[in-house]
Amino acid sequence: MRQSDHRPSAAALAQAALRRERPSRTDLLSVLSWPDAELLELVAAVGRVRRRFFGDRVKLNYLVNLKSGLCPEDCTYCSQRLGSDADIVSYSWLGTEETRRAAASGVEGGASRVCLVASGRGPTDRDIDRLTPAIARIKEEHPGVDVCACLGLLSSGQPERLRDAGVDAYNHNLNTSGERYADICSTHGFADRVATVQRAAQAGLSPCSGLIAGMGEGDDDLVDALEELRELDPDSVPVNFLIPFDGTPLAGHWELTPQRCLRVLAAARLVFPDVEVRLAGGREIHLRSLQPLALHLANSIFLGDYLTSEGGPGAADLETVRDAGFRVQGADEPSLPAHRLDLVRPRRRGAGTDRPPNA
Known part of the structure; x- marks a missing residue:
């Protein structure tokens, strides 16, 4: 496809994002259908946006799987779902010392954010109580390191309890569009997910979705x-x-190519020019040898393994970062650009806490 009036230039898309202008729907559809033969041009242009707001930094995140399997929800993509036949290890909550040790191994590897994840529809108040000592130990031993919780749907008052326990951020992904959410889950709705992200933000937790x-x-x-x-x-x-686990409804659903993944990341960066875009689950098997190129679009990755699947060796992740011309972000460095932190801090304080965020 030749450059024409049907498709904006990569440079024009990048210039608009540098001005933090919202891309049009037509622009985003153009990015998602960008020709493979011209993909390097798109990555180079959008990479300028990533460099402008995040320089040469790559934030490392480390995932601690607090509770695995036995989930009552039926999300079709998940190996821990209700009725899953996936070959995974199931266990109840890790103890405080196990959680502390797992977090420490991630921080020692260079992570500046520890993500505490538990399967299930959402936490009980007792679950939050049992997690509180581990959060305190992590914060005590690793000053400056963020703690992000991902525990499912939150009810009223729970985000505030997590905030008071020392949690900095809350992750709850929308996963897909509202219109097709019922195609991937029937035990809760899209609005439930939106409400959880909103509750977390209103309580002063940094929203991650x-x-x-x-x-x-x-x-x-x-x-x-x-x-x-x-x-x-x-x-x-x-x-x-997507990692199409055997034993789930999406088993064998291999539709992504490395080029498709790069286009998705480019679109995400254009929509979120000054926000942390994280290269997350499935990057190793879908991007393969193009992972270094993806770092010119994303400024954050998970280090090591995921919930029920293995990632690459941590040393290999660090090597990829270096080989791509980037460096690991330190725990004392902000994750967001200064202008965005200026907007975030008042919002956090307005939520009822004067504790500045480790954003």
């Missing part, structure tokens, strides 16, 4: 999801690529 690509969605669905995420104004946006 993203999507999963490769679940059979079309370009319009991806654009819808990105635009709905933007309405939530998250501080970080994880972009996951």
Whole structure:
């Protein structure tokens, strides 16, 4: 396809993002259908946006799986779902010392954010109580390191309890567009997810919400999801690529290519020019040898393993960062640009806490 009036230039898209202008739906659809032969041009142009707001920094995040399997929800993409036959290890809550040790190994590897994740519909107040000592130990031993919780749907008052326990951020992904959410889950709705992200933000937790690509969605669905995420104004946006686990309804659903993944990341960066875009689950198996190119679009990655699947060795992740010409972000460095922190801090204080965020 020749450059024509049907498609904006990569340079024009990047210039608009540098001005933090919202891309049009037509622009995003153009990015998602960008020709493979011209993909390097798109990555180079959008990479300027990533460099402008995040320099040469790559934030490392480390995931601690607090509770695995036995989930009552039926999300079709998840190996822990109700009725899953996936070959995974199931266990109840890790103890305080186990959680502390796991977090420490991630921080020693260079992570500046520890993500505490538990399967289930959502936490009980007792669950939050049992997690509180571990959060305190992590914060005591690793000053400056963020703690992000991902525990499912939150009820009234729970975000405030997590905040008071020392949690800095809360992750709850929208995963797909509202219009097709019922295609991937029947035990809760899209509005439930939106409400949880909003509750977390209102309580002063840094909101983290993203999507999963490769679940059979079309370009319009991806654009819808990105635009709905933007309405939530998250501080970080994880972009996951479906791992089609055996034993789940999406088993064998291999539709992504490395080039498709790069286009999805480019679209996410254009929608979120000054927000942390995280290269998350599935990057190793779908991007393969193009992972270094993806770092020119995303400024954050998970280090090591995920929930029920193995990632690459931590040393290999660090090597990829260096080989791509980037460096690991220190725990004392802010994750967001100064102008965005100026907007975030008052919002956090207005939520009822004077504790400045480790954004």
